[in-house]
Amino acid sequence: MLRAASEKRIRLITIMAFVSIPLSGFVTDIYLPSFPSMAREMSVSEKDIQITLTTYLLSYGISQLFVGGILDSIGRYRPKLLALFLLIISSILITMTNSIFLICLLRILQGAAVSVLVVATRAIFVDIYDSERVKHYLSYFTIVWSCGPILAPFLGGYLEKLFNWHANFYFLAFYAGFLFLFEWFFSGETLPQKKKLNLSENISLYAMMLKNKIFMLGILILGLSYSIVMVFNITGPFIIENTFHFTPVVIGYCTLILGFSWMIGGFIGKRRLSLGFKSRILQPILLQLILIASLIITSSFIENLFIMIPFAFFIHICSGILFTSFFTTSMLYFPKNAGTAGGLMGGLVYVITSLTSFIISITGNVTEQKDLAWRYLIIAFILLGIILIMNQAVKKEKAEN
Missing domain, CATH: 1.20.1250.20 (MFS general substrate transporter like domains)
Known part of the structure; x- marks a missing residue:
């Protein structure tokens, strides 16, 4: 249980939690500059490419309605690992297909995975800190989160120019992979007591x-x-x-x-x-x-x-x-x-x-x-x-x- 972990380890986990917060913005926005090139390469309409974003947002929104209660009953650690793993695999699979239908399905999966990551990360602070420290850290959430929507398309534009639209999703796989390895080796369960759903x-x-x-x-x-x-x-x-x-x-x-x-x-x-x-x-x-x-x-x-x-x-x-x-x-x-x-x-x-x-x-x-x-x-x-x-x-x- 991380609540009993050393102060140094908890500090490291806190830092990495903040590193993971912008991921949701990156998953949403990093490939926006690649919309036109994706449409050309796949020989599809603008509408088809835009729907890949719509399906992600819909999945992300609906999933948040149920994720909180599930994480309170089964814990944060294993669902977070599973979500990161699914994000890695889905990002790589997107680079291997030109099927809009398959990309939309994978984006639905990514929406659900990111909702688990967001809710679990927010809950970690409540699990391991007292109320005053929680208020202190949560006050930075919006500022840190906004780094994703701000930086993601900027980075995506350069990745598109230097490589192609696939590079955006390789970056997401790398980002999620880095977080997965950290969680696997350094993190752990933070929920002090599981609740019946x-x-x-x-x-x-x-x-x-x-x-x-x-x-x-x-x-x-x-x-x-x-x-x-x-x-x-x-x-x-x-x-x-x-x-x-x-x-x-x-x-x-x-x-x-x-x-x-x-x-x-x-x-x-x-x-x-x-x-x-x-x-x-x-x-x-x-x-x-x-x-x-x-x-x-x-x-x-x-x-x-x-x-x-x-x-x-x-x-x-x-x-x-x-x-x-x-x-x-x-x-x-x-x-x-x-x-x-x-x-x-x-x-x-x-x-x-x-x-x-x-x-x-x-x-x-x-x-x-x-x-x-x-x-x-x-x-x-x-x-x-x-x-x-x-x-x-x-x-x-x-x-x-």
Whole structure:
């Protein structure tokens, strides 16, 4: 049991836990700059390549709904080893096939594996540290996690240029392999006491939360806020390479810049948590709509990379502000069942994101800057409507209490 391990060993395990956190972002984003070349090499449409990301997100989201309870009943160590092993094998198998169907199946497997890794890694801190140390370490989770979405496409662009799209998945296999070897030789079980899996209790908790209108509206807002970012992730590479005629390296730089915009939005949102609804929520969504409308108008006269990326940068900052604001309030809505609420919220956010990504994929090829802008606008308008509905629901609840 690692709780009784030496301080030096626990410190090493803590460091490696933080090293493993960005892996989920790498699995999601590292091959984004390779979308156009994958479509050409496999002789398939943009939609087919985009669906490989959608299937991963859907699997990742659904798996998080069930993984927590399973890990509490059987432990963290062996499931984590199995998840890393599956990630290694699936990444290698993806490089050996040109079948989109098989790649989607393997991405579904990767989504489930990464959900185990994320939930198990988060739980390790709770297992081996006291509450004050846990709060200290968990406060760094979002910052460390964001390194994945920021750095992954940047690295993927260079791997694509120097080698080919297969190199992205070889990198994932190497990353997972390194973590697997560390876990095998240095880590161990951290769960002090296994709990009996109570499915009926979990189902009743989920049912109670799903019936809560404000909680569910918050999850919808989180999913749509992240979906705005995903619009660029699945369509931007095709515009940059096929329309603007830049290389995958440039795609990597663009996603690196937009990754920072999401992080900046998160920091701004955190500083504005004490503000009222109008300043904290309404101002960012209205600013986002103004920016999107300006991008649509500008696209009627000029379309180029140096117009699209600055607009996207500030649009994504607004989404980061909204996401951080509603993430905090949603997490605190069920304080007595924060773990279950967090799992449900995290899972459904990715399910919503995967569904919007799928809808974006099947609405036709996005070949121009204005196509991207109109998709931004549709999601932002839906987001505004849900925010206004939620504001009314909150007012009604306060009046009744």
